[in-house]
Amino acid sequence: MTPVDPTNVAARAVALRARLSDAGGNGVTVVAVTKTFDAGAIDAALSAGFSDIGESYGQETLAKLPGITSTPTVHFIGQLQRNKVRHLAAHVDVWQSVDRLELATEIAKRAPGARIMLQVDISGEETKGGVEPADLDPLLKHSAELGLDVIGLMGVAILAEPTAARPGFRLLRSLVDAHGLEHCCMGMSTDLEIAVEEGSTMIRVGTQLFGERATR
Numbered sequence: 001m002t003p004v005d006p007t008n009v010a011a012r013a014v015a016l017r018a019r020l021s022d023a024g025g026n027g028v029t030v031v032a033v034t035k036t037f038d039a040g041a042i043d044a045a046l047s048a049g050f051s052d053i054g055e056s057y058g059q060e061t062l063a064k065l066p067g068i069t070s071t072p073t074v075h076f077i078g079q080l081q082r083n084k085v086r087h088l089a090a091h092v093d094v095w096q097s098v099d100r101l102e103l104a105t106e107i108a109k110r111a112p113g114a115r116i117m118l119q120v121d122i123s124g125e126e127t128k129g130g131v132e133p134a135d136l137d138p139l140l141k142h143s144a145e146l147g148l149d150v151i152g153l154m155g156v157a158i159l160a161e162p163t164a165a166r167p168g169f170r171l172l173r174s175l176v177d178a179h180g181l182e183h184c185c186m187g188m189s190t191d192l193e194i195a196v197e198e199g200s201t202m203i204r205v206g207t208q209l210f211g212e213r214a215t216r
């Protein structure tokens with residue numbers, strides 16, 4: 001895991017807030033994505049005024065989170081294997097990448113009543129995961145029946161170029177509204193302005209705050 005310089009993170013946070021403000025997104029929640037960076041990135045994010053952090057990799061999360069002394073709200077945003085849920089349950093506050101019933105069932109068992117988001121495939125790229133929009137209704141219904149607190153939907157846009165993201169963002173927002181959910185979690189470092197324009201309530205930002213990630 002890569003260390004960060006807290007001074008850099010503070011400066012990058014100022015730049016991020018300026019971008020958000022320019023886009024009309026002052027009220028949007030920022031999830032600081034600390035994946036691939038060491039636990040110091042979590043402290044740096046908290047010092048810079050963020051209280052939500054995002055992690056993507058099960059093993060890395062289990063190596064990093066138990067050692068931290070601060071208490072951020074931890075979002076799990078990566079593709080998730082069912083057998084990791086049991087170990088992660090003590091550390092995760094919001095499960096963002098729930099895209100199938102077996103995962104919802106396991107979370108309900110290991111973390112009863114947990115806050116979750118359903119990940120919807122808005123890119124058409126199967127590698128990113130997410131439930132097909134047409135299959136969202138039953139998953140939402142079953143998740144609620146399991147006693148989970150579904151606080152919103154999340155999506156990962158086409159990464160090719162920011163403008164290509166807009167139709168997917170628009171789709172996600174319409175699904176959030178159709179189901180009367182609170183959160184629409186979309187937008188990352190490269191496309192956050194477009195996401196905010198299309199009604200994001202929560203963005204997930206790594207590179208803009210911590211710099212380029214080492215390839216895993």
Ligand SMILES: *Cc1c(COP(=O)(O)O)cnc(C)c1O
Nearest residue numbers: 033056077188189204205206207
């Ligand atoms: C890594 C990751 C992010 C952060 O991406 P950046 O482009 O570095 O801001 C956001 N969402 C998900 C699901 C990720 O895996």
